[in-house]
Amino acid sequence: MAIDLQTVLNSNSRLASVKTPLVALFVGATSGIGLGALKEFAQHATDPRVYIVARNVKTAGSIVDELRALNPRGQYEIIEKNVSLIKDAEAVAEFVKAKESSLDLLFLSVGFVSLDGRQDTTEGLDASMTTRYYSRLRISQLLLPLLNRATSPHVVSILAGGMEGSLQEDDLGLRQARNWSVARASVHSATMGTLALEKLAAENPHVSFVHAYPGMVSTPLFDRLASGVAGLLLRWLVVPVIRLFSRSVAEAGQRSLFLATSTRYSVDDGIVALGAVQTGGSGGALQRGARSNGGKGIFLVNASGYIADNEKVLAPLRMKDMERKVWEHTAAVFNSVR
Ligand SMILES: NC(=O)c1ccc[n+]([C@@H]2O[C@H](COP(=O)([O-])OP(=O)(O)OC[C@H]3O[C@@H](n4cnc5c(N)ncnc54)[C@H](OP(=O)(O)O)[C@@H]3O)[C@@H](O)[C@H]2O)c1
Known part of the structure; x- marks a missing residue:
């Protein structure tokens, strides 16, 4: 059973007692789970300064209007970039660095799954893997100096925490056509995400890193699964059934x-405990969960909100030095787009 929603809502409402203005960057919040989390954040944070990455500033304008209606004291700024390109991800980080000296929350939910096959970007990378792994990592890496200056900094990546799997070790980027599949691109994004975030966590013990699987959530993600006739059939026949078993965007946002x-x-x-310090309360905090990698890693969280244990997959990967290999591969990819 999932963590009681009332517990979640009570905790979220405590954000209102945090009087220091929180600074947050949302990447992937023009829709779905990210948008749900963004609205929940805007509603509860006192004077937040929020940056929202959007592919199109015009279509994202209505989101800012909604946020202002929820919390007129917040400041909301759209950064018009497409993070299916790593260069744009770098520009996002530079934009925030030019404006802020610290960052409390980096919320990453950008990404898609496409049954249409591999879509290469102008950087020669698979767009689904770039949005779900490379760009998320690049933004996190570049914003670490700001995160380290915040009082209780958090990086939250919404993807598939606890669902890591085996890697095509000789082709981590799945560049060979025979290696790429929808499932493998998803497993590589999730597994490399966990291993790379574990490395960042070890090097930045002040920052809390969370990689979560949100469960099935009724978002536009499913409508975009495929184009053409296959897409129509999916939208008419399959997606309505999926939605019957899915969480609402509002609840997914609250839980996120x-x-x-x-x-x-x-x-x-x-x-939330920062407010408790000011008000002298206890913070009402729940007990801290265990981190991966024997307590040195990150918070891997399942759809119910509990800590996911996937050591049977992750421990052998670490034994094979895959953390270093994933990082070397990732650094090489970052260098290749320079
Ligand atoms: N929904 C679920 O049941 C579920 C389950 C497990 C994991 N997830 C993962 O959770 C994350 C969020 O999912 P969601 O359901 O909230 O999805 P969503 O509603 O489709 O939102 C995805 C976000 O990513 C952006 N995006 C999508 N394709 C992009 C591209 N090619 N280039 C740049 N930006 C792109 C979207 O921007 P635009 O608004 O501009 O399109 C939007 O901000 C995804 O990575 C998904 O794989 C979702």
Whole structure:
């Protein structure tokens, strides 16, 4: 059974007692789970300064209007970039660095799954893997100096925490056509994501890193699964059934903000506890969860909000030095787009 929603909502509402203005960057919040989390954050944070990455500033304008209606005291700024390109991901980080000296929350939910096959970007990379892995990692890496200056910084990646799998070790980027498949691109994005975030966590013990699987959530992701006739059939026949068993965007957003702020997923007392310090309360925090890699890694979280244990997959990968190999591959990819 999932963590009781009332517990989640009570915790989220405590954000209102955090009087220091929180600074957040949302990547992937023009839709779906990210948008749900963004609205929940705007509603509860006192004077937030929020940056939202959007592919099209015009279509994202209505989101800012909605956020202003939820919380007129917040400041909201759209960064018009397409992070299916690593260069754009780098520009996003530079934009925030030019404006802010610290960052409390980096929320990453950008990405898609396409049954249409591999889509190469102008950087020669698979767009689904770039949005779900390379660009998420690049932004996290470049913003570490700002994150390290925040009181209780959090990086939350919504993808497939706890669902890591085996890697095509001689082709981590799945560049060979015979190696690429929808499933493998998803497994590589999730597994490399966990291993790379574990490395960042080890080097940045002040920052809480969360990689979560959100469960099935009723978002536009399913409508975009395929184009053409296959897409129509999916949208008419399959997606309505999926939606019957899916969580709402609002609830997924509420649960995601909980991941980003509660003690349960924090190396310290969590963002909600910052308010408790000011008000003299206890913070009402739940017990802290265990991190991966024997407590040195990240918070891997399943759809119910509990810590996921996938050591049977991850431990052998670490034994094979895959963390270093994934990082070397990733650094080479980052260098290749320079
Ligand atoms: N929904 C689920 O049941 C579920 C389950 C497990 C994992 N996930 C993962 O969770 C993450 C969020 O999913 P969601 O359901 O919230 O998806 P969503 O509603 O489709 O939102 C995805 C976000 O990513 C952006 N995006 C999509 N394709 C892009 C591209 N080619 N280039 C740049 N940006 C792109 C979208 O921007 P635009 O608004 O501009 O399109 C949007 O901001 C995804 O990585 C998904 O794989 C979802």
